[in-house]
Amino acid sequence: MYERKIKEDLDCGIVVAMKVFGAKWKPCIIDAISRGIKRPSELHREITSTSPRVIDMQLSELVEYGIVSKKVYSGFPLCVEYSLTETGESIVPILMQLNQWGLKNKGLVKKINDDEPVETSRCLIHA
């Protein structure tokens, strides 16, 4: 586990919020779970733009923060299900609002970085 050298101000709401969904794939994971994709292997299949390892790591942080809860079923095959906690649910509308804002204003950023096509995709919107 990586140990920070520069301390964070965990009394700042923004800092806290960013720890919870500021990472690259966390919004994507939260969104997927909110859409009913519960099992790790399903999430791995759903989010193909990054590796399973990355999903697992960010997911375990979300569990640690109490955003996602994890339920282990000891049947066969080995089965784990993730779901959003109440707190986790409360992020979803904010995430949607962020997404809306970004979609509305993406022209601002796009004018600047309009060189090459995109390889990875972590879009929340799944048509």
Added chain:
Amino acid sequence: MYERKIKEDLDCGIVVAMKVFGAKWKPCIIDAISRGIKRPSELHREITSTSPRVIDMQLSELVEYGIVSKKVYSGFPLCVEYSLTETGESIVPILMQLNQWGLKNKGLVKKINDDEPVETSRCLIHA
């Protein structure tokens, strides 16, 4: 200027939103400007937890994205004023909402990282 090796999906609203205020000091800068702190030197005095250079860099990105507009007065002493564009203004309520969410839920994160006191502060709330 740093050139990315991994492309971003600039059609994803979240990605766009994060480019605009996902960086470490951007929320702080936007907040300060929205509170009427306009000049670079004022911002440097206001935000002491990072160096002027960092503020300048993140500020210039905000200008580039059209979130902040820059006005140069050629009097003496040399004077520059930043202000939020209309788009920039439209972020402020979202930022406040993020901050509120974080404040409400900071206990989740704090239980985990409660080792040492904080050195830096980038809190949006200035009592």
Added chain:
DNA sequence: CTCCATACGGAATAATTTTTCGGTATACGA
């Protein structure tokens, strides 16, 4: 001319996050 306040920027380094690669473990069925 020198000094000061303002504003900005290059470039190296440090810190952090993301990615890759490979491994462990469990329980079942053939």
Added chain:
DNA sequence: TCGTATACCGAAAAATTATTCCGTATGGAG
């Protein structure tokens, strides 16, 4: 026992972001 599907994790490498250090330029004051 061996193979398979599930789920997870350590550690190094790569990529990205933040920080530090130091330099430039302008225009007025002394």
